[in-house]
Amino acid sequence: MSLTELHLALLAGAPRHGYDIKQEHDAWFPDSRPLPFGQVYATLARLQRDGLAEVVETRVDGGPERTVYALTAEGEQRLRTWLAEPAPPTGTGAEEIVRKTIAALHTGIDVQGYVARQRTAHLRRMRELGQVPAGAGPAERLVREHLVAHLDADLRWLDLATDLLRTPSPRPTPERTSS
């Protein structure tokens, strides 16, 4: 499940507390279901347990106590490993591709390399799907065409990501952690 790695990406710019991570996630993926606070805190606890994140500060500024987390070196390595691998070119359920692309764009970790690898993975899958076995009926051909159409849509979207890279808008400042 890539939510773990996505949390690592959300922590990559600067140390953040749970509330900030939730806000940042919902800003990155405005069309997704908002991240529940419970899930954020559970994930952060797991990251800490696994040595991928660490507590760097506990703030009590008159309000509720806020624990600020930062990536460990191991956490950053795990994030880089995640972004080094293209998402499975499944044709449907493209959520993972969106997550990886957006995380790569926000963190700036080898974005061009990621997009190129994802493109290749998709084209290879499309090529396989185009090799229709002899004797395949219209139903099997249609299923294949459905997958090809979805993969093609992903690739067009990735092209937009590439264009964005060429005319970059200012990156969101990592210093958005509120005190």
Place this chain on the structure above:
Amino acid sequence: MTSSALTLSGVSHSYGRTQALRDVSLSVAPGEVVAVTGPSGCGKSTLLLIAAGVLRAQSGRVTVAGTDLSGADDTARALVRRRSVGLVLQFGQLVPDLPVLDNVALPLLLEGHPPADARAAAAGWLDRVGLAVGPATLPAELSGGQTQLAAAARALVHGPALLLADEPTASLDTRSGRALLELMVSTTVAAGGSVLLVTHDNTVAARADREVRLRDGVIEHEVALS
């Protein structure tokens, strides 16, 4: 050692101040299908025209089917193009005053084949691409998609060693486009020929053995798909 069907070495080309290709090197092996992709204006059509010998590269070397086009005069380049290359351009580019049948027969007629034989072969290819025309039908009577079918038939009629196609299915619906692409690729490769497809259509690129992606006139990445 088998020589390449097409080799470009350090090819550069400009239109005025606009540099279309910068130091591009590319090789296509016999029987290989290569897709050149990239955004509009990346130089991919220029690359195809240079490979076809239609444009002369301003620097670098171009070899097609064992012949170095770089130093060749216009006549020699035209000869290579006629004998070894099948060329499908985006809008068909048929000769307007010639009937479609003669357009398709042209590569054979220019090589001195008897007209009746050349026209019979042309009619056979028109049938294979699925285009029904009369002997006097002119290009102006065809739709954009039909023009592309005729252009493909003309490119295939002489069994080229190198098929070069620029957006060959752009004017066709999905099903007809797939069928034409498959016909072009499979017949050329089955005869030991090679195919270079220039396209921004991912479904066309996915038919290739290798993708060469251009951006701003340089190769951005090159990767095997098979």
